[in-house]
Amino acid sequence: MTKPIEGFSKLTKAEKLDWITANYTENPEAAKNVLKRYWNTDKTLQRLHDEFIENTLTNYYLPFGIAPNFLINDRLYAIPMAIEESSVVAAASKAAKFWLKRGGFKTTVLGTEKIGQVHFIYSGNTEKLIVFFKEIKPKLYSDAVSITKNMKQRGGGITEIGLRDKTDSLANYYQLHCTFQTLDAMGANFINSCLEQFAATLKEGARDFPAFNGEERNIEVVMAILSNYVPNCLVRAEVSCPIDELHGDGTGSSEDFAQKMVRAVEIAKVEPHRAVTHNKGIMNGIDAVILATGNDFRAVEAGIHAYAAKDGQYSSLTHAEVKDSTFRFWIEVPLAIGTVGGLTTLHPLVKLALEVLGKPSAEELMQIVAVAGLAQNFAALRSLVTTGIQEGHMKMHLMNVLNQLGATEAEKTKLTEHFKKNVATHSAVVTAFEKLRKS
Known part of the structure; x- marks a missing residue:
């Protein structure tokens, strides 16, 4: 053992x-x-x-690909994507090409507010706490000046500090709910440093506040930490075109296709089991760009999935409608990301990815990432409501199956040609491979 x-x-x-x-x-x-x-x-x-992490033994490679032809706000982009799943880059590229001829993607940043909280326990009189908070609030700002100075000079910093009573949810639980602007930085270290200073100021101030009795002076700070749920750090991406310009791989009329797309989104809005898979497809596009640009995909995932459940039930992140003979398809997602700090200046491929994207600001990158998610979802729904998801996916996955079977380069060439005209299920590939080997 x-x-x-x-x-x-x-x-x-x-x-x-x-x-x-x-x-x-x-x-x-x-x-x-x-x-x-x-x-x-x-x-x-x-x-x-x-030196990126601890106890490193080796490198773990992911393919780094490019999805070209993304027209976003009348500017053409080639979007870097780092992902291991076959068909994702191809699907994004196909959607980009489809919308390139229909006006491209339009995007708007709806907000860039980040959030952090100081969680604390206070068992005294709530009215006294409110009075104390009003008195100490200016000091919360002033004690953090050394931390916020540089960020404030660039136009960012602390935007608000509020006291929230959460005792209905948990006995004696209160919080300082704080909002920030961090510009092109994701801002986690900046926010956490501010919050820890707020916590120290809060505890120290409580000990000296005359209206508090002995017990009330002992505010217990449980933790001070940023939140990855940022519903006001929001971006919208959308596409639209006249219905007669819409088509679904030649299956049925444009109007039928549009209605099927709308119904597919409506199902994902009301059925959580479908919504999870629906949104997973969106995250295929979002995470791939987040990884390629050196951002934290775990934070982005957590925040986006929380946003998908903001109305009390997990639901679709995308929306679709047919109105006045026009098909419209859009997404709104929270994205707290950055283009400075972290790996953006350290990882050579991250630096290259940002260069390929034209060295975007954080707001510009938010828009690009949202577009990648929308494109991925459009491509997936288009397949689902027409030919089915497996036909395209398995053709892209074909090379992985052949590599698992140990196919030679000559065998790969022959079987790739064979499955251009035949349905590529896993069992069909194995059967064709074995037949080729025997011959």
Whole structure:
């Protein structure tokens, strides 16, 4: 049985490799070879990647692709996407090409407000707390001046600090609900630094507030942390065209196709089981751009899914309508992202991705990311209501199946040609491969 290890983080990279492979793999030498194959031959670049996180053993590669022909607010973009799932980049590209001839995507940033909270317990008189907060509020701002100075000079900073009574939900629970503008930075470190200073000021001020009795002076700060739910850091992306310019891969009339698209969205609005998969497809596009540009896809995912449930039931992030003979399709999503700080200045591919996008501001990147999600959803729904999702997906997934089967390059060429004219289910690919091998 493997024993716990002390001081793993202090081991050298080679020692870490020796320990993990010796204790947790069937063939240590083979495992070490796999890990080493993904090391970068450029030692400076490898050292940079090693220092991104802790206990690094190797690099984990994701394909970095490009979806071209995105016309956004009359400007043409090629959007970088980092993702492992086949057909995502192809679907985004197909949607971009479709809307390129129909006016492209239109986007609007509806807000850029970020949120942070100081969560605390106070068991005294609420009216006294309200009076205390009004008195200490200016000091909350002034004590954070050293933190906010540079951000304020650039036009950002703290926009509001409010006291919220949450005792209906949890006994003696209150919070400082704080809002911020962080410009081109995602702002997590800035916000958290401000919040920790607010917490210190709050506790210190309570100890000296004359109206508080002994118990009331002991405000217990539970935590001070930003929120990844940012409903007022919002962007809208949309497409529209006359119905007679709309078509669904040649299946049925444009009007029938438009109505099917609207119904598909309506189903995702009222049926959570469908909404989750519907929104997962949207996140295929959003996450791929978030990853390529060095942003935090976990934070974005959490915030967006919370927004999808803001009305009490998990629902579609996209909307569709047919009105006055025009089909309109749009999305509104919260996106707290940045183009400075974090990996944006460290990871060479992130820097390149941002360069490809024209070195966008955070607001511009919000719009690009929202468009990627909308395009992905349009492509998925278009397939679902016409030919079905598997026909296109499996053709893109074909190479993965052939690689799993160990097909040679010659076999891949023959089978790729074969499945241009035949439906590519997994079993059909296996059957065709085995038949080719036998022949």
